[in-house]
Amino acid sequence: MSRAGRGPRRRGGRLGVVALAGWLFADLLLVLALVSMADRPDPQADDRPEPRPSKGGSASPTPTGPRAVDRHPQEFEVAGRNKGDLVRQIAKDTRKWSGREAALVLTFGGSSNGTVYAHRVNGLLGKARPEMFTKKTATDDYHSLGKRAETAVVRVYFYTAPGG
Numbered sequence: 256m257s258r259a260g261r262g263p264r265r266r267g268g269r270l271g272v273v274a275l276a277g278w279l280f281a282d283l284l285l286v287l288a289l290v291s292m293a294d295r296p297d298p299q300a301d302d303r304p305e306p307r308p309s310k311g312g313s314a315s316p317t318p319t320g321p322r323a324v325d326r327h328p329q330e331f332e333v334a335g336r337n338k339g340d341l342v343r344q345i346a347k348d349t350r351k352w353s354g355r356e357a358a359l360v361l362t363f364g365g366s367s368n369g370t371v372y373a374h375r376v377n378g379l380l381g382k383a384r385p386e387m388f389t390k391k392t393a394t395d396d397y398h399s400l401g402k403r404a405e406t407a408v409v410r411v412y413f414y415t416a417p418g419g
Contacts, residue, residue, distance in 0.1 A: 323415045324358045333376055334406040341376060345383035345409075352413065357387050359412040360394045365402030373397060376407045 331348035333341055360380060364372035373396035380388035399408065 325413050325415050328410045328412045330408060330410050332408050336405055338379060342379050342383045345380060349384050349387060355387060355413045357392045357411050358414045360392060361397060361410045363397045363399040363408045365399055365406040366404035367398060367400060369398030370396045372405060373407055
């Protein structure tokens with residue numbers, strides 16, 4: 256009988272055993288990683304303020320756990336070339352959110368080269384409101400083909416209020 260037309264012959268199913276061992280190893284590694292991550296203490300536990308006593312003399316409870324990010328962003332628009340004008344626009348448009356800290360900023364610059372403009376705007380956020388846009392604030396630059404050049408829509412995701 257001719258062996259033509261048959262696939263490669265495996266010795267005793269050895270290829271299947273090796274593949275199964277590889278998947279088993281990968282699954283075990285994943286389980287170990289998950290167990291290791293679940294066993295870690297809260298990384299921001301030392302950053303929490305101490306509870307302050309209320310008028311009754313007992314300490315009021317403070318929320319525990321890391322801060323969350325509000326899923327509903329706030330938006331404003333800026334336009335122009337002049338850095339000073341852009342800083343003033345950012346300061347004016349973010350005044351209503353004074354006292355809040357931004358977690359994430361997505362900036363959409365107009366036209367096909369909008370990422371360059373968005374990067375420029377993101378670089379000025381900390382100059383306009385240093386308490387709102389800190390070094391911890393993550394920013395990202397995008398372009399929006401539907402907008403004019405030298406305009407940007409700035410979408411800000413703030414941290415939630417403690418306990419919120």
